[in-house]
Amino acid sequence: MTTNARKTNYDRRGKKKIVLFFPTPAFGHYRIELALAIAVIAAPLEGKYDLRLIDERVTPDYEQEVLKHLDDAVCVGISSITGYQIKRGIDMARKVRAINPEVPIVWGGYHPSLFPEQCCESTACDIVCVGQGDVTFQEIVASLTAGNAPENVQGCAYWTPAGTVVNEPRPLTNINDVLPAPFHLLDVNRAIELNQKTNHESIRTTEFHSSQGCPGKCGYCADAQLYQRHWTGLEAERVVNEIEQLVKTYKLDQVNFSDANFFANQNRVKAICEGFIERQLNIRWVASARPDTFHRYKPEVLELIRQAGCKRVIVGAESASEPVLELICKGAAAEDHLKSAQVCREYGIGGTFTFITGFPHAAGTPQQETTQDLLDFIQKVKQIQPDIRTKIFVFTPYPGTPLYDLSVKYGMAEPKSLKEWADYNPATLMESQWVEPWERKMIEKVNGFYFPFAYPDSNMQKSLAHGAKKWAYKLMHCLALARVKSGFYSLPIEWVLFKTFKKGTFEPIA
Ligand code: B12
Numbered sequence: 419m420t421t422n423a424r425k426t427n428y429d430r431r432g433k434k435k436i437v438l439f440f441p442t443p444a445f446g447h448y449r450i451e452l453a454l455a456i457a458v459i460a461a462p463l464e465g466k467y468d469l470r471l472i473d474e475r476v477t478p479d480y481e482q483e484v485l486k487h488l489d490d491a492v493c494v495g496i497s498s499i500t501g502y503q504i505k506r507g508i509d510m511a512r513k514v515r516a517i518n519p520e521v522p523i524v525w526g527g528y529h530p531s532l533f534p535e536q537c538c539e540s541t542a543c544d545i546v547c548v549g550q551g552d553v554t555f556q557e558i559v560a561s562l563t564a565g566n567a568p569e570n571v572q573g574c575a576y577w578t579p580a581g582t583v584v585n586e587p588r589p590l591t592n593i594n595d596v597l598p599a600p601f602h603l604l605d606v607n608r609a610i611e612l613n614q615k616t617n618h619e620s621i622r623t624t625e626f627h628s629s630q631g632c633p634g635k636c637g638y639c640a641d642a643q644l645y646q647r648h649w650t651g652l653e654a655e656r657v658v659n660e661i662e663q664l665v666k667t668y669k670l671d672q673v674n675f676s677d678a679n680f681f682a683n684q685n686r687v688k689a690i691c692e693g694f695i696e697r698q699l700n701i702r703w704v705a706s707a708r709p710d711t712f713h714r715y716k717p718e719v720l721e722l723i724r725q726a727g728c729k730r731v732i733v734g735a736e737s738a739s740e741p742v743l744e745l746i747c748k749g750a751a752a753e754d755h756l757k758s759a760q761v762c763r764e765y766g767i768g769g770t771f772t773f774i775t776g777f778p779h780a781a782g783t784p785q786q787e788t789t790q791d792l793l794d795f796i797q798k799v800k801q802i803q804p805d806i807r808t809k810i811f812v813f814t815p816y817p818g819t820p821l822y823d824l825s826v827k828y829g830m831a832e833p834k835s836l837k838e839w840a841d842y843n844p845a846t847l848m849e850s851q852w853v854e855p856w857e858r859k860m861i862e863k864v865n866g867f868y869f870p871f872a873y874p875d876s877n878m879q880k881s882l883a884h885g886a887k888k889w890a891y892k893l894m895h896c897l898a899l900a901r902v903k904s905g906f907y908s909l910p911i912e913w914v915l916f917k918t919f920k921k922g923t924f925e926p927i928a
């Protein structure tokens with residue numbers, strides 16, 4: 419797609435429809451997390467325009483649903499994070515252009531916010547919403563329906579034949595001033611059912627976004643770039659009211675908070691838990707916590723968290739090595755991880771502790787924390803509480819972060835266009851220069867297979883005690899424990915057999 423092929427017409431007077439497309443965000447199997455980004459930007463436009471929210475993963479005939487509304491469309495909006503979602507977004511943009519080259523295409527989300535000019539250089543994109551979208555998108559739409567390019571809209575960039583114009587940034591909006599996400603514009607029931615089917619589960623789960631930003635400064639995290647380390651949370655009462663409504667409407671059993679840092683404010687968490695208990699919501703919930711925050715919560719609040727149905731906290735531990743924790747500016751120590759594990763055990767709250775291996779280091783210098791070091795530490799966590807799930811991700815440098823800049827300094831090739839960013843994802847970075855292929859295999863084998871059998875969680879303990887497969891599980895448990903204790907993982911016949919019969923690992927994040 420070349421720049422001079424553009425026929426975009428910013429004069430959208432008289433147009434009534436707004437098409438918002440949420441492309442599949444990641445390659446491979448991920449649970450469907452509701453497309454809340456497009457719901458939030460749709461909220462202020464409800465009742466004024468005919469809104470079509472289309473999620474590639476959920477909407478049947480999604481392509482036709484996007485393409486059939488173009489002639490009467492003010493614009494087509496596309497949401498994207500870095501990587502595969504761009505690929506799917508570009509694919510849809512090409513189809514839109516082929517049917518109606520005049521309709522402006524607006525991109526928003528983390529990736530376009532980081533590279534507004536680069537995005538507008540691609541003919542897949544005319545306008546970029548930088549950062550929060552609710553007010554900016556509303557103003558972009560107002561500008562287009564008045565017949566103008568978004569010249570006076572803060573927080574946006576837009577293509578013109580003379581080049582891309584980047585407007586001044588928009589100050590952050592307090593999340594309490596943002597309207598509730600209109601879940602009814604998304605096909606929530608279908609998303610729930612698809613998740614139930616793919617994950618073989620009977621519970622009904624959906625996402626909820628209750629705060630934005632995070633005061634942390636982890637060097638691999640894109641959050642600071644968008645929210646400038648400024649955390650704001652929805653008032654507890656609003657969280658409880660909205661969730662109560664969702665539970666009733668969609669008969670929910672579980673809510674997954676998609677906040678960057680749900681536990682940032684202890685008083686708010688306390689009030690939310692009290693609300694859940696008072697209203698007898700009887701739901702389970704999952705949320706993310708920093709390792710240094712969670713174990714410092716007051717015992718009475720931790721008890722409330724348990725009583726209010728917290729099923730699992732997702733703790734971004736990342737590393738147990740002091741130099742690595744310093745490199746990544748985690749602001750937490752290995753001791754914090756272990757204390758958080760103890761809290762999980764004491765209060766009967768499940769945990770998923772995530773780790774990252776393969777942080778950038780100069781050529782010729784050794785990795786500061788080897789895969790074996792990390793596995794040894796995870797063993798300590800499992801010994802404290804076998805119910806804790808542990809995930810090891812291989813580091814992928816995400817743009818807009820200090821560790822991305824360091825990776826480029828150490829020789830990583832930088833994508834230079836929207837199209838090149840489309841191929842940037844953990845799957846294509848398999849040959850990461852900081853992790854050897856054998857280490858990836860080791861992680862999959864030991865963390866994904868031997869640890870869960872060696873330190874069985876409550877589900878596996880049931881399988882060890884009862885059922886037809888009891889003896890097979892018991893045998894696996896003994897073998898795995900012997901392997902873990904001796905550190906001898908060669909000739910992993912049982913692992914090869916397991917992989918032949920079962921795909922994936924046992925431990926989903928939530
Ligand atoms: C849900 C989620 C997922 C979901 C869905 C992704 C998605 N696109 O929503 C899944 C599970 C698939 C996922 C996967 C991954 N994720 Co993720 N995920 C999130 C999470 C927790 C919440 C996103 C969300 O729903 N926010 C709520 C909505 C309301 O906010 P929003 O998306 O920012 O949207 C606002 C604006 O951006 C804007 N906007 C957004 N879209 C649009 C569209 C238009 C047209 C307009 C005008 C405006 C607009 O307006 C919205 C309202 O203000 C965020 C962290 C966070 N708390 O935000 C990380 C986050 C988006 N993920 C991230 C990452 C790195 C990943 C993974 C790589 C993790 C991993 N190691 O596996 C993978 C991706 C793999 C791949 N690329 O192949 C990074 C993204 C960094 C980047 N440069 O893009 C984030 C920011 C986490 C972080 N702090 O680093 N993730």
Ligand code: SF4
Nearest residue numbers: 632634635636639678
């Ligand atoms: S604690 Fe989480 S959200 Fe906050 S900066 Fe670190 S990684 Fe990002």
